[in-house]
Amino acid sequence: MALPLPLLGLLSLSLFLIPTTSATSGIRLGIIRKPFSPIDPPVFREAPAFRNGRVCGSQPMDRIHIAMTLDANYLRGTMAAVFSILQHSTCPENFEFHFLWVRYEPDVLASIKSTFPYLHFNVFRFDSNRVRGKISKSIRQALDQPLNYARIYLADILPPHVKRIIYLDSDLVVVDDIGKLWEVDLEGKVLAAPEYCHANFTKYFTNLFWSDRNLSSTFDGRKPCYFNTGVMVVDIEKWRQGGYTQKVEEWMAVQKQRRIYHLGSLPPFLLVLGGNIKAVDHRWNQHGLGGDNLEGKCRSLHPGPISLLHWSGKGKPWLRLDSRKPCVVDHLWAPYDLYRSSTHSLE
Template sequence: MPSPPELLRLLLALVLVTAGNAAAAVELPEFREAPAFRNGRGCGGAAAPTIHIAMTLDATYLRGSLAGVHSVLQHASCPENVVFHFLATAPRRLRRAVVAAFPGLPFHIYRFDAALVRGKISTSVRRALDQPLNYARIYLADLLPRTVRRVIYFDSDLVVVDDVARLWAIDLGPHVLGAPEYCHANFTSYFTDRFWSDPSYPLTFFGRRRHPCYFNTGVMVMDLERWRAGDYTKKLESWMEIQKKEARIYELGSLPPFLLVFAGEVKGVEHRWNQHGLGGDNVEGLCRDLHPGPVSLLHWSGKGKPWLRLDARRSCPLDSLWAPYDLLRRKGRDLLAEG
């Protein structure tokens, strides 16, 4: 008869094995193959750059990620020059889904070790923001090969409706990051009273190139060479450790550490490249309209995701703009289309 400690260990092992088997048994949805997108004129030779795009992949957001890839390729003038870099905690099974949807896509998939951040994450206003993969963008410079000097990071809840080469071509100058900034937003609201009352924490914003402004980390052009040289991964982690061990200085997942390190040091990008907030707020996810001005990218940041609202037949008007990029295979409709 096992002793009580041994019995406890056996029960724990059984629970872990059962949970692992259950996770493995969950089937990914099936996706139809996207059209083949070919380069236009002027895409050959050294004059046409290779564009590197990074995204995360997981079972929950896979449908959104593939729709994002589809949108990039459909609107790119040189789609065959776009290389995707995917970060995933379970890369093998997700690779098959990417290959099925985009057989000729040039891509790499990297395993993201959730242990890198599991002890650094504190709870936030929405559970989805607390998932380790939400922090993977912090580690792009470490995970991608050093031959990749610049990358565009895209969230998995957006579609691009313009040639991504225009975003790639922005001049970062001396900056590490480029992103649309929103200086009308109440910047102080992204941090707690405990942060602002501390004698030292707010000093981090002193001496920056410009007044710190909010920017959304779902769309960023990143100079990975400068990132590595400045050891920015460690700088972000240091704020996460303060949040976890010293004082609760923010409430909103992986965004505040980026603001603490980069706000006031970001190369501004046209707002057209991140029409964000289409998923509403982080609590109710209500419908929202577009911001005034031209649109190159639609971003369903917030609680409401277009595929969930469409499936539930409770869609918002702008969700119809996401639907054409959806590659989910619906058996009845797709079989009729193939027949």
Template sequence: MPPISLFFYVTTCAILLFSRQTSSTSITTTTQRFKEAPKFYNSHTCGSNAVHVAMTLDVAYLRGSMAAILSVLQHSSCPENIIFHFLTAASKPSSAVILNRTLTTSFPYLNFQIYPFHDDTVSGLISTSIRSALDCPLNYARSYLANILPHCITKVVYLDSDLVLVDDIAKLAATPLGPDAVLAAPEYCSANFSAYFTPSFWSNPSLSLVFANRRLCYFNTGVMVIDLQRWRSGDYTTVIQEWMELQKRMRIYELGSLPPFLLVFAGRIAPVDHRWNQHGLGGDNFHGLCRDLHPGPVSLLHWSGKGKPWARLDADRPCPLDALWAPYDLLENPFALVA
């Protein structure tokens, strides 16, 4: 059962949290079998403040998601205060059943809720990008979090599935957003910002002037702290959709769901230390070549890009940094004896 304070919160917020026990130590999906994770307990200093974490969840990236969840819990001082919100494809109800059963078996005490994301909401707005994985409708679900999550949830940490934390997520969740920022993320102002948009965008003043008087800094949407109240007040889901509709009429950007976020929020976000998104560890979007960490401390490792650590480990062609992901892998050895 969740802690009393969280249970009260959940009751008043009308959210059903799943905290289940099971005697099974593994779960069978269509292709994968996962071990049961250990239970992690709150320290004596924990209060009643919940930390809300949102992620997308599908069978294709399930192995990465399981590792990410484990890393969040393992490094949290107050793991029982963390509430996960998972968005799954509504068009695949059978997958949602598998995902729910996998979570409740591998994480019997996990506080979570699964929300169906209706693919048709965005499928007609998606333009092909440089990598097919970026064109999956679920990749756009982060733009709809404020609409999907209950309105009593005012702040959420959004995480991709191809990352692990090595620090307490409560520190990231506590990022101050200042008086008017809608979201916070690490910024990378030395990145080639213009490369995310087409020449036709930059040559059209009615479009490119959207960036007038703004500092053009790239940020990765795989790690964000979002003020959902401010997002709803500004109706930013509609603003992002409008850019996607324009993209369908005249191609103005590349790379999937990222550019609409840049169009709306670049130069207007609250900064986060780079340690919270050591991104690009998956290599580029074409070859997935090995990359090193950025200079500085590390709180979160992110295998954004084509190469995923589980795929490279399975192929016996890992990059050196993939060894840092492996300890969080809950996939059961397929050759292990089953009692």
């Protein structure tokens, strides 16, 4: 019998207890048989058990920590992401997943347990009140959800034994051993991510921002480049010591008063860390596959090797596949879809 996990972070002890593993005694959990809706998550097939290779250690130092948000609307994407990570990993038993949600959703929790009976995971509550008054309306409603801002508070929510984390969005799949990304040398930086210096950095901020030297001077002495916050390696200790949560919040307060950007939680990250991160290979975030944030039109793959496919933007592969109007790249996501009613993988 798995021991109950002490609820850490912002979770009330009176709310519920969650085991660190979904099954350790060989007992298979029952399947939740409910149709999909925002409040009734879909039924998923059980994933196979993945075992460590001979080179894998079994000490706490060998643990790889992954953080993701969790809610019913994106659960299908989360399942595919987790499945892809485990399938391509050399040491799948060394993963410890840290899921962040806004509220206790028993069906969502049951779906994870029944789909991944051997998964080591914790679930923490993110208190949406922390950002409720700080969020400014953006160009897409999904970007305004409080859970979209949870990545800012990882250092406050995660337990002390987590020193480093890979943060991942739910609309991606990994097609390489993510242990390679975990081992990146941060070289003293607080964050590592692929940088895209060819992108027009100015478009992420309004004319008001660039015309006000008190604001735009924040980039003086830096050569800021765009990076996507859906794939990040974060030194949690350095983040905490440097007070980066407060720094991001300060820019969110400016945005609330003066409207200096248009896109959710991304721009304040750029304001604080743009030009001061450890750049990793672009193969670790083939982003933008969901199209732009307004129409979500189809996009093709960027040239070069690929380790991670990311459907950032409005279009999500599971919705386009179900509508029978998929983009070509959506068929690269389909093999990782564990939703029981899916037929696209057979077509």
